[in-house]
Amino acid sequence: MWEEMGLVRVYTKPQGQQPDFSDPVVLSTDRGGCSVEDFCNHIHRSLIKDVKYVLVWGTSARHFPQHCGLSHALQDEDVVQIVKKKEKDEGGRGRFKSHSTAPARISDREKKAPLKT
Numbered sequence: 001m002w003e004e005m006g007l008v009r010v011y012t013k014p015q016g017q018q019p020d021f022s023d024p025v026v027l028s029t030d031r032g033g034c035s036v037e038d039f040c041n042h043i044h045r046s047l048i049k050d051v052k053y054v055l056v057w058g059t060s061a062r063h064f065p066q067h068c069g070l071s072h073a074l075q076d077e078d079v080v081q082i083v084k085k086k087e088k089d090e091g092g093r094g095r096f097k098s099h100s101t102a103p104a105r106i107s108d109r110e111k112k113a114p115l116k117t
Helices: 036-043 045-050
Strands: 007-012 020-028 051-057 066-068 078-084
Touching: 020 036, 036 045, 036 051, 036 078, 045 051
Parallel strands: 007 078
Antiparallel strands: 007 020, 051 066, 051 078
16 A cells, blocks of 8 residues: 555654654655655755765665665665764864964964064
8 A cells, every 4th residue: 555655654763772663754756755855854844954964774775774865765664864964163173173262374373573582
């Protein structure tokens, strides 16, 4: 019946927890589509902006878990975990964060007076 109607059940998996098989997200191939982007839109419209990547378990994945993008096509009874982007911290990149208030470029720094000898 699910195949004839073109319906796909997708289960959610919170990070660090077991999948929730009690309440699937039902997508339709006829109405809207069955991609990861459609899945995110079904949960909340603003979720797409925050998605870093998606982990998928199920028949649509080649290996478990598979890193996927927004265009990945989901199949019936797939399990999806959404990994969101972290908010950017001000003041540097990665592990080389600067704790000073000095300008980032050397050419923008103020010139100090030369030492008197």
